[in-house]
Amino acid sequence: MNEDEIFHLFSLAVASISLLLLALIFVVLVQYTFPVINKMGINYFISTSWNPVFGKEEYGILPYFLGTVLTSFIAILVGVPVSFGIALFLTEYSNKTLKNYLGTMISLLAAIPSVIYGLWGFFIFRNFILEYIERPLYHYFGGLSIFSTTPTGLDFLNGGLILAIMIIPIVSSITTEVLEQVPTEIKEGIYAIGGSRYDVVVHGSIRYSKNGIIGAILLGLGRAIGETMAVSMVIGNATGENALPKSLFSAGQTLSSLIANEFNEANPTSLHPNALIGAGLVLLIMAVIVNLSARMIVSKYKR
Amino acid sequence: MISTISLRVKKKIQNTFLFLFASLSTVIAIIPLFSIIFEVVKNGIKAINLDFFILLPGPVGESVGGIANAIQGTLILVTLASIIGIPIGVITGIYLYEYGREKKSTLISFSVDLLYDLPSIVVGIFVYIVVVSPMHSFSTIAGALALAIVMIPIIAKTTEESLTLVPSTISEAGIALGIPKWKNIIFIVLNSAKSGVLNGIILAVTRITGETAPLIMTSLGSTFWFSGINKPINSLTLLIWRYAMQPYPSAVEKAWGAAFLLLLVALALNLIVKSGGKSK
Incomplete structure (x- = not known):
């Protein structure tokens, strides 16, 4: 064996660690989830009861699954239009210098550790949304079921909006990349037949880069699903029946915040850790599906 | 009209x-x-004074003490994780660049992508099962391993990308001189891509410095100094998370102080990466 072959094998061995880790993570999580599914059966996925007390143990993760879906949905609903607006501003209205500065600032949002978002969400943002969003909505539209709970500021809405802020950097940067690749011929063609900038954006850029934008949204969704700390601090940490989304202003829980909040309190001899590990497995599967689809779409746009 | x-x-x-x-x-x-x-x-x-940097946390609810053990803990965890994660990440990146055309590499590249996308709390659960549970103890090494796993895909991907950016003429010049392939990659191609690779490493270090979720079930946190890699250890992020939720103003103040320190580090490292990227 010559030295190049040794190098080849060595680097292959090291690179295989990632493959090995991924396989192990999946196998180990499945193995540790099995006991709780064995006991609860299908109820583990569709029940709303959650009781770690020994002898009365019952675990159903439906409310937390719905919590993850709802907060991620709010994040996309609010975060995506804002991100798209930013991408438009950077590609259509900014010169190189402005684009550089604004781009850097937006990307700094991604540099802030999640736990600091949580701290800010718990002490600052909470009061803001309580005062200016939740109380007015409750006051005027409290009859609608989505606004029907007495607001506290620690709820699905806060969790979803924090996530919206957190996904802006990734969604806006990819959307910007995608919009930059719209051929000048298409834009100029629309201008040439008397189109306005609005026509260019709506009938040209958006139509041309539809798939790329969908990819960006999915990447944002993947980020929102897996995010833990910030949400765990602002969502109110309800469990069981209480965690079912009743309105935007009700306290809840997501799969990841449940794990963060309960893991250290779980008795290792009970099924409680297994129930939490199972929540992690569901989270893993959701994240993998969303991110894989995003990657397949976005990779077409790279280079 | x-x-x-x-x-x-x-x-x-x-x-x-x-x-x-x-x-x-x-x-x-x-x-x-x-x-x-x-x-x-x-x-x-408001929380920053000398005690803040040099003292252990005081008794719960009292305004004495500092967060020195959390600073120490973050430094130790990040250093240990880097020692494990950086070499593996860089070599994985080199493999993906150099042997990316092999069949096997598609699978590896796919795994690196998926590992990159994993919610970090899932990594924490995994390390809990394979390290904490058999050792019957939360530990510094478990926390460091979890952070290393978070680092590897980030570094692997940025290393591969920076190597791809090196003009093929550079690598061909090395080959033309008759240098063995591995020396060519390490000393010529990797050397030309050094600033990009370094940026990726700083990016990964920034990311794990701010990580909390995978540490909850691995290194746990502690109110004492570091006392061995088989014992729990504190970190800035865990301290912020726990203190922020306490009903004592003095604890909340320390959480903000720790956040100030952490944010300073995160933003500074991030701006270094940004300016490094521009000079290329």
């Missing part, structure tokens, strides 16, 4: 709407950035 005017007005309104939407969105996104920086600095600076 009238229809041309109304068309012109309509276009004007549409364009104005588009501009307002774009600029408002940008402003809306930047407000939280400034609010977070402003609040963290305003509330954090």
Whole structure:
């Protein structure tokens, strides 16, 4: 064996660690989830009861699954239009210098550790949304079921909006990349037949880069699903029946915040850790599906 | 005539709407950035004094003591994780660049992508099962391993990308000189891509410095100094998380102080990466 072959094998061995880790993570999580599914059966996925007390143990993760879906949905609903607006501003209205500065600032949002978002969400943002969003909505539209709970500021809405802020950097940067690749011929063609900038954006850029934008949204969704700390601090940490989304202003829980909040309190001899590990497995599967689809779409746009 | 005017007005309104939407969105996104920086600095600076940096946390609810063990813990965890994660990440990146055309590499590249996408709390659960549970103890090494796993895909991907950016003429020149392939990669190609690779490493270090979720079930946190890699250890992030939720103003103040320190480090490292990227 010559030295190049040794190098080849060595680097292959090291690179295989990632493959090995991924396989192990999946196998180990499945193995540790099995006991709780064995006991609860299908109820583990569709029940709303959650009781770690020994002898009365019952675990159903439906409310937390719905919590993850709802907060991620709010994040996309609010975060995506804002991100798209930013991408438009950077590609259509900014010169190189402005684009550089604004781009850097937006990307700094991604540099802030999640736990600091949580701290800010718990002490600052909470009061803001309580005062200016939740109380007015409750006051005027409290009859609608989505606004029907007495607001506290620690709820699905806060969790979803924090996530919206957190996904802006990734969604806006990819959307910007995608919009930059719209051929000048298409834009100029629309201008040439008397189109306005609005026509260019709506009938040209958006139509041309539809798939790329969908990819960006999915990447944002993947980020929102897996995010833990910030949400765990602002969502109110309800469990069981209480965690079912009743309105935007009700306290809840997501799969990841449940794990963060309960893991250290779980008795290792009970099924409680297994129930939490199972929540992690569901989270893993959701994240993998969303991110894989995003990657397949976005990779077409790279280079 | 009238229809041309109304068309012109309509276009004007549409364009104005588009501009307002774009600029408002940008402003809306930047407000939280400034609010977070402003609040963290305003509330954090009050906690900063000498004791804050050199003392252990005081008894719960009392305003004495500091966060020195959390600073020490973050430094130790990040260093250990880097020692494990950086070599594996860089070599994986080199493999993907050099042998990326092999069949096997597709699978590895796919795993690196998936590992990159994993919620970090899942990594924490995994390390809990394979390290904490058999050792019957939360530990520094478990925390460091979890952080290393978070680092590996980030570094592997950025290393591969930076190597791809090196002009093929450089690598061909090395081959033409008759240098063995591995020396060519390490000493010539990797050397030319050094600033990009370094940026990736700083990016990964920034990311794990701010990680909390995978540490909850691995290194746990502690109120004492570091006392061995088989014992729990504190970190800035865990301290912020736990203290923020306590009903004592003195604890909350320390959480803001720790956040101030952490944010300073995260933003500084991030700006280093940004300016490094521009000079290329």
